[in-house]
Amino acid sequence: MGSEQIRRWESGALAHAVTDPFGQGPVPWLRGDETYFDGTGQVVPWYVDGSPQPAPAGARTDGARIPAPRTAGGPRAADDVRRQIKGFTSAGAVAPGEAIDFHITVDPPQEFGVDVYRIGHYGGDGAAKITTSPRLSGIVQPPPLTADRTVSCHHWWLSWRLQIPSFWSVGAYVAVLTTADGYRSHVPFTVRHDHPADLLLLLPDVTWQAYNLYPEDGRTGASLYHAWDEEGGLLGESDAATTVSFDRPYAGAGLPLHVGHAYDFIRFAERYGYDLAYADARDLHSGRVDPTRYRGLVFPGHDEYWSANMRRTVERARDHGTSLVFLSANTMYWQVELGPSPSGAPDRLLTCRKRRGPGRPVLWREVDRPEQQVVGIQYAGRVPDPHPLIVRNADHWLWEATGAHEGDEIQGLVAGEADRYFPRTPLPEHDDRILLAHSPYADTEGALRHQETSLYRAPSGALVFASGTFAWSPSLDRPGHVDPRVQRATANLLDHICKRD
Template sequence: MKFSTRVAVTLCVVLTASTQLSAAPSPLIRQENARPGSDDWQLTRVRLDKSDGMRSPAIEGYCSKQSVQAGESLDIFVSTDPPSKYKVEFFRTGYYGGKGARLIQETGPLQGIAQPVPRPGEKNLHECQWKASTQLTIPADWLSGVYLGRLTTLPESADDPYWQSYVIFIVRDDRPADILFQCSDNTWQAYNRWPTNYSVYTHPKGGQGPWADVSFDRPYGRQSQYNAIVNDPLSVGSGEFLSFEQPMSYFLEQHGYDVTYCSNSDMLTPDRGLKCKSFLSVGHDEYWDIRQFNSVSKMRDEGVNLMFFSGNSVCWVTPFRASSDGRPNRIIFRGGPYGAKLDYAEEREKEHGPFPERGPDEGLLMGARNPEPINGGGDWTITNPGHWVFEGTGVKKGDRIPGLVGWEYHARPAQEIPGLEVVAEGRAWVGGVTRSAWAATVYPGPKNNFVFNAATIFWCQDLSMPPGHTLPWSHWSRPHGPDARVQKITHNLLQKAGALPASKD
């Protein structure tokens, strides 16, 4: 990694240009969230195929693309077993006066059919080839965001029960914005076991090798991998968004930040990110195509601020390939570890390989790395309270934010980066008994920008508590929900990067 020799000066000098804030943020998010929200957007009735099941065969579906722009069309594939009529309500998630989502369109009644469960293909691939149930052309006035389509069966009699699940997609745009929020949908799919036990973790050869392919052409089932972390069947079909990313989106839109959204697959070139002041990795962002790594590295080198409000990020090289009908970026697998220079990557290769891919040292991008062991739970402990990230928080050295670390995190700071500082560090507890180190870092980029690494999947849990959100827990530890210190640190970071809130709600 190349830096100007001027980088290794104090952050208060290096970051001067980032403090030159825009006169006013774009009003788009503020205007959108002034519209009336919906009281009824969550799932109320979900019927899984069994008590510990992954799917809801009464009604389930998926979309033909991870993300779509205004003017483009999206096919939605739905199965109802037994066949029944149903409707689809489309909601944009956000703040909306605290309600969390807004109804923007409804389709139906439609006649559902029972669509086939695919037979396992090579490398246990389950790729549905269902008939399209409806097609949605994205209107020009649909603002970039994370959208849920709520599928609801329409029983013939009012005395009969209805059943529900979600489909999820991202509306993206190309406009310049203060903040680019990358959804971690590769990781959603890697952990998706639909229809029964078919994720990248469930191949008969073992859970950590390159042996399993997974397809985006299937519904998101309940993330049963997370029964010990989040067990919420009323989020079926939404991937990990409601569990691990919605609190950040809700927080940003509550305060009117100028934010736009994209999927992992939109970051295969740096073009989208270079139009934004900041790039956010959110929640559980484990699986990156090597082109994402190169794109985000380019963005940093060109002056974009990077903020990893995430843990276990940039851990596995995850090559995309097209679906069987030629749609790009619809199949992924665990190609190999990032961290080519690290001993633990060599050990992974010996234990789980051989892997066909090998990525560079993720620490030289994020500022800290994926450790072994990588999961546990603990408090986020401040070690550098005089750093600008803590301005206005009142924290002292040794203060702890309870339960904020987990269930996976970053450690081993990349001290070879000029100007890198550790702002918080400590120990997580694996199983409540085995200690594991973690560390949060900040370092200056080459063009008056910075890179922040919060070092925990759970960071967003202390920003907000949207309607319907369920707090996770891990290794006998859990975050407590909204914390004024975490909120203030996040504001400090965003505003240092040139993003101004439009609201002080």
């Protein structure tokens, strides 16, 4: 591969990876805007979904203006072409007292270290360093294996085993991998336990993996959205993978697309003292967690891909009296299956047939189980530019003490993607139901559409809230996006669920 071709991906952020957040400073990396690059090489704002329509025939990325890795003030971001340092874990979530295995490739071979951060408020820092590994010997791992667009690194050797001390707090963690010559990438993981808590936070790792284009090298990487043609151009969904593996790093900087939406909520919730437990979507799928033990389940970020087990478990929790909080949009859209890796490890392969191959349709609404029957609203479309959220039913307790009045506009809060109520689609059983926003916007074709925010009370007494927009979580604790009205409305909701006075 020529140097000019490599240059197109050397930033590690061409398609769906976030830019290196650590490039913005030693810890506040998770507080900055996320950007990534579409098939034309253009920078796309944080609020845009990573599932654009397939690029027009013949569209090229040649000559795209891709910024070089940041070098000022610290390490440089590793990329998927040279693979200076990249890694993944053998499990997404682990409990105190258990071990988590890291599989890491380092090129050229040299020593490296791992700093482990926990995401939280921490006086506004956004994260705190919890531990540092000893100096480790890095090796060049074998190239990823590929089969029918599925990319897997399950054959990589074990690089480091982290024993999680019993005193570690549950939470979302990021391992920061740094080589001796100053290249860096990231590996997210979750620490969970079975202790009671008011709220269970579900990290959307299934959706994260669906968008993962690793390796972002112009040759072999593939996600459920894209793959590469022989000349290094991005192909669309019809040529993308139908199965992707968790046994591989995340593309680019090593953090999933839209991971910051979950971190925005975590910082907000910890700042105001909410009692959180943590799990990931695969825990929900496997039955590893019992959601009926919590007052509420919080889905903080883009959570588009759901297995039948995930949906069944959440419906059972709602019908038991556990409230549901959906803080993004386009939730529960695609139906997926999870299967074992070649070595037999459970839930390491994610399959979503989409538009290829035999089998039934995989949109939930196409199998007569529309997501509105759980969420209360459902996906309506993309929002090309941010629009204001228009407050509706301002006398409802959700808007209490927010200062919001009927018809008020909350600027920029309808962004990325939007949900709304579909009148011809059945609603879930409910004792009462209300729409708390009704916000017009123009779609990608310029047609007038609208977004809605929904709340209903199930017969069990469970509350089910859906924001109907990508921009709700960033408005809780992301500089440049914070809105006190949304913060207070979210606190009102969580206080009702947690039975706080």
